[in-house]
Amino acid sequence: MEPENDKPQAGGPKREDPKTVDPNMAAPELEESKIKESPVRLKPVQPVMNARQFSRVSRRELLKVAPVLALGAFAIPRFQDSLLKKGLGFSDWASARLFRRAHLAQTFADADLTPFEKFPINGYDVEDPGVIFENWTLTVSGAVQKPGDYKLEQIQLLPRVRQNTRHVCVEGWDVIGRFGGARLADFLAMTGADTSARFITVACADDYYESLDMATALHPQTLLCYEMYDQPLSRKHGAPLRLNIPTKIGYKQAKYLTDLKVTNVLEKVGYWEDQGYSEFYGL
């Protein structure tokens, strides 16, 4: 074999001529003065850099990556809480933008229902705050034309909706339940509520409290719920009235409702939110 002949290529792309650079690969901006032609004629012509220049270039390139260290702000205790709060706030803002009032949560066949005995009960304080049903009313206040105390019978006069929907807990489990009640939108119409207001807030017999953005409050699947599995709400599940909101996480669906207010101002958002959980938490 003649030594001048090229060895047959093993296959695959040719080894690149060092002088030619694949135009698709961006080379760094090297100052022209720092690259000289090699003085040795017999070697293939190769860009050359002085060792000290190379150190300088390396250091400069390293500094260019330094901006990543800005993420380290999250590790600094002084900034951590406020940064995380802003981050969560951004997530909530995005969630509110993504919410569509016309988009319905999935509903299920009766065969898909989780058996009632397997529907978990999460209490906040006690499992039964001892509501006395004879006296019970929902006290409505705020930006409404007809504030005052509403009895359950009045709420039950509104069209009843029954829906099989998924109830998602922030812990990570979910069940499919059957809920019945009046649309919150219908109730707000009955009280002459100002639906241009931003929020609904609710208070509960066990001192739990929550709030709801108006868009979700008006969603057709948001219910003032007084039934589960076609039976009146049991004590442990929030009798006589709770919220059922299949477009929201479980903790916003407050039980044992006693008060409802239409407002533009939130002093506190909700029990879990005030501890650091998401305020919007739409699904």
Added chain:
Amino acid sequence: MSGTAIDIVRTTGENSETVARAVYEHPLMVRLCHWANAISLFVMVGSGLQIFRAFPSFGAKIPQKDLLNWPKSFAIGGWLGGALQWHLTFMWIYIATGLVYLGYQIFSGHYRQVLFTRRDIPGVWPMVKHYFFFGPKPEAHEAYNPLQKQAYTAAIGLGVLSVATGLAVWKPVQFSWLARLMGGFHWARFLHFLVMWAILGFVFGHLVMVVLHGWSNFVSMLTGWKKDPDY
């Protein structure tokens, strides 16, 4: 080899002596995204595992059958509320980094260095023999060998899946079409968990390779330059 290859010389008087060679391997954008992603991924996995600890199961709550007990000390956030803050904050950094990286790779054409294509299939088995069975070192024609391309292409695919499954878990109602594609909310949640483990598997293999390939190779992901490349 990719990009500019240079000789590093030391000049004394009239004489120039080549002391090393160096190759510019990784553009700045790739390096920035790599490290931003490494940090984000660390936070996402750590906080994700803390979130998982709140209900470490994929079955019913009654009765609850836990899948595994992940230690609190290896999780980020301290409690469910804290973990969600980290997870729902860093998800945006993770997604933004991924989008910038993909955009850069596609528009610069640099993706050709990373993307595993049909042409790389013949090179896989020789590379496996070299890495795992002490076979001979195949001749290097490109910056990344076929196994590397396979690993990095898979890692990018897993990154995309981690976001897709995460979005389905985060918004099963607003992104109901996405959840449906995955087989429903339960499957989205389980796949999100599985993809995390696959990514961790990649990270483990990646770190082993980084250690095995030496300091100069590691430095190239910081400065872009690899000194004395072993081609």
